[in-house]
Amino acid sequence: MQGMSERRYAAHVGLSRGAIQKAKSAGRLVLFADGSIDAAASDARRTATTDPAKQRQDSGDAKMKPVPDAALSAVGDTLRENGLAAPITGGGTTFLQAKTANEVLKAQERRLRLQKMKNELIDRPRAIALVFQLAREERDAWVTWPARVAALMAAELDIDPRRMQTVLEAQVRAHLAELAEIRPGFR
CATH class of the missing domain: 1.10.1220 (Arc Repressor Mutant)
Structure with a gap:
C-alpha cells in the first residue's frame, strides 16, 4: 500500500x-x-x-478572538435572571450556556415586542411625566388646603382664624418637605 x-x-x-x-x-x-x-x-x-x-480548527492552532468580559457577564446575568445555571466566576462560559442565554434573550425580546403590539407596555418618559404631574397636583392641593379649612376649624375650636391658618400652613409645608425627599425609583 x-x-x-x-x-x-x-x-x-x-x-x-x-x-x-x-x-x-x-x-x-x-x-x-x-x-x-x-x-x-x-x-x-x-x-x-x-x-x-x-473546516475544523485544531485547538492548538485556532486563533479565536477573546470574548469580552462584559459579554460573558451578560450571559451569566441573563441565565441567573431566568433561574438557570450561570457559569462559575473565572470558569468561563460554555457554548451551551451562551446559546441558552441567547435563546432566552430572543424569547424576552419577542415577548416585549408582543406586549408593545398589544399596548401592554408603558412608555417610560410618559409614565415619569405623569407621576411628576400627579405629585405636583397633590402638592398644590395640600398647599391650598390650610387656607380653605382654617376658618372653619378656627370657628369650631373658637380660636383666631389667622393663627390657625398660619399653624396649619407651617405643618403642611413641613410634611410636604419630608415627602419631597422621597424619590421614586424607576428602573
Missing part, C-alpha cells in the same frame, strides 16, 4: 471515516493507483475545495 487507508487518514485529519468516504466519493481526495490515499496531496485538495467556515 503506497498511501494511507481511510481509517488512518481519518485519524490523520481528525475526521470520521464516514466523512473521509464522502470526501473520497466527491473527488476531494487524491488516490494512488492501489486506492490508498495520498495524504499530502489530499490535504491540499481538501483545503482548496472545502468551505473555510466548515
